[in-house]
Amino acid sequence: MRSLRERHVRVVTWPHCPVGAVADGIDGMSSTPVIDVERLNLTYGDFHAVKDLSFQVRPGELYALLGTNGAGKTSVLETVEGHRRATSGTVRVFGRSPHDRRAVRPRTGIMLQESGFSPDLTVRESVRLIGALTRRTDTVERVLGVVNLTRKAGTTVAQLSGGEKRRLDFATAVYGTPELIFLDEPTTGLDIRSRDDLWDTVGRLREAGSTVVLTTHYLEEAQQHADRIGLMHGGTLHREGTVSELTQAMPATIRFSLPVPAPAVPLPLPAVRDGDGTFLVETFGLQKDLHVLLGWAQEHSVELRGLQAGPTRLDDVFRAIGNG
C-alpha cells in the first residue's frame, strides 16, 4: 500500500488553461450553471424514458447522476453531451445548445464507458488523436504521465489490459484540462491503486476549476466525492441534494443481538427482530437512543453482541427507491 505522499508524486504539472476563469465566470456570472436542464422529455417510440426532468450543475461542482438500471441516466447524459436530441424541454451547456459543437466540444471532456480507440493505434497515437479532436492545448507526454501510461506509450491499444484501456479512456477527460468533464463509470475495471490515482487526478482537475458530472454504480465513490447527487428512477429525478441532505431524511440504525436465553427485562426501545435474531432500531436521535440502550445494558448486565450503530448510508437511500 503506497503512502498518500507517494500517490501524489507522479502527477505534478497542469497546463495553463482558462478553467479557473470560467469557474469565476468569464462573463462575470459565476452563478450561471454550466449545465441547465429544464423539463427534459425523451421518448423512444411509445416509451417515455425521461419525464420532465430538470437539474442544474454549477461551476466547479462534482454532480453525480445516479439511479437504478434503466432509470434514464445514459439517455440524459447523451442529450447533455449533444449525442441525442431532446423530445421536448431545454438543455443548455455553458449557456448554449449542446449541439453547438464548435462552442461546446473544445470545453468538454467525455470519458465514455468505452472510447473505442482503434486497436491498431499505439497509446501515444491515441492520446495525440484526442488532442487533434478536442483542439485543446496540452502535451501528449504530460497526459500519458497523468494517466500512468508512459511506459505503455508504444504499446498498441489491442495489447492493453482492461484497466490500462480504462486509463486511456480517462485521458480524454484529462487532455487539456477541460472546463466540463463527464465521467461515465470511470473506475469500472480499475484496481484500487488505479482508482485512487484517478480520484487524485479528478481532485486536481477540480482544483484547476473543472466541473465534473459523474455516473457510477459504486455508491461509496459518489458518497465520498460528489458535492450533490441526483437520484433517478423511472425516468424522473427521484431525489436530489448533498449526501447529508439525502441521508438525513432517513433514520439512522442500531443493530445488535442478545445472548440466549434473552434477558427477562424488556428492551428500552422499540426494535424489530430479523430472522437471524438481530435486533434493529431505527432512529432520528441516534446519540440519545444509543445512550439509552447502553445504559439499559449496563444496568441489567446484558451483553449487546455485534453492536453496530451508524447514520444512513447512500446505499440505504438507494435501496429505498421505489419503496415510496
Ligand SMILES: Nc1ncnc2c1ncn2[C@@H]1O[C@H](COP(=O)(O)OP(=O)(O)OP(=O)(O)O)[C@@H](O)[C@H]1O
Ligand atoms: N434506443 C432505445 N430504444 C428504445 N428504448 C431505449 C433506447 N435506449 C434506452 N431505452 C430505454 O430507456 C430506458 C432508459 O435507458 P438508459 O440507458 O438511459 O438507462 P440507464 O439509467 O442509463 O440504465 P443503466 O444503469 O441500466 O445503464 C430503459 O428502459 C431503456 O430500455
